[in-house]
Amino acid sequence: MCLDVDDTLVDSAGSSRHSLRALVGNDRAWSVWQRTTDRYYARFVTNELDFDTMRVERTRAFFAAFGEHLDAAEAERREARRMAAMQRAWRLFDDTLPCLDWLRGSGLRLAVITNAPGAYQRRKIAAVGLADTFDELVISEEVGAAKPDPRIFRTACDALGLHPAEVVHVGDRLDIDAQGAARVGMHGVWLDRTGTADRPTDVPTITSLFELPGLLMSDLPAVPAERRGASGRPLAQLSC
Structure with missing residues (x-):
């Protein structure tokens, strides 16, 4: 993820x-x-x-x-x-920590893909309490390529040791996040927090990270089943 x-x-x-x-x-x-x-x-x-x-x-x-x-x-x-x-x-959205906890509890490896300067983004991630959350931080300045360049998405997949078809990427930009990831064979998901735009037909759309577990468990069959809900708790009982 x-x-x-x-x-x-x-x-x-x-x-x-x-x-x-x-x-x-x-x-x-x-x-x-x-x-x-x-x-x-x-x-x-x-x-x-x-x-x-x-x-x-x-x-x-x-x-x-x-x-x-x-x-x-x-x-x-x-x-x-x-x-x-x-x-x-700097603040996290209310749905960030519950969703990250669910993803971690489900046994998924987590990575960040961000267009940003390395030191600045690492400082931000630490400042909001996420320094130990991710297995990989893939940052455009450090990679030498920025989203939607395929190289940054492939770098993330390689760092996770997974094929693009096994990886989901979620971001708030339809063009550079969801569609950019989809073009390299990943599962791109658009997070449209406003919920006001027309929904695209080529990638799934969610309006909150609270919706992500349901999407992973029902609408993305290529995500290995053993990695969906490995926490053993019903989705209705999850805080995300």
Whole structure:
């Protein structure tokens, strides 16, 4: 079983909104921050910018959108303040720990597949109490390939010692997580926490990690039966 981190296990959008409020006093410009982040984070995952440069340049671009042009030093100071606020706000979703406990109790090996800088993501995983949860951490900066590149998914399968057809990957992005995994032969599952989008026909969709055990036990027959519900407890009694 492979899982994405941000907005799958960790409420990264929530912590980011909190950090924006700490930076400018409100989150009314959240949509501008999101668009700016998408643009600059794409440059990080393609190795055009290193992570620290990306963060500072994103902050400069955000303020420039409102007519305030910062020099690099001031942008770095503001970004440091925002980042500290965000790290204090890192939280797991309510369904994360119950689901991970069920997966572990079912005898599944667990891996993370995440597009992120290595040290930063490892620090985040430790900060939310998941440092000892996963058998493998597959991080784009360390692999040299980012989702949906097939190489990062194959790296995770190899690390788990399993064929892609034996591995499920769950993430909040339809294109880079669920469909990206499916293209290499894994079982891609889209976690659509809003539940408002049209459901795709090529991959299963869940709206909460509480739904994942039921999906694994009923709708993914290629997952070995002995690995589904090895805890011996009926699904109705599980906390996930």
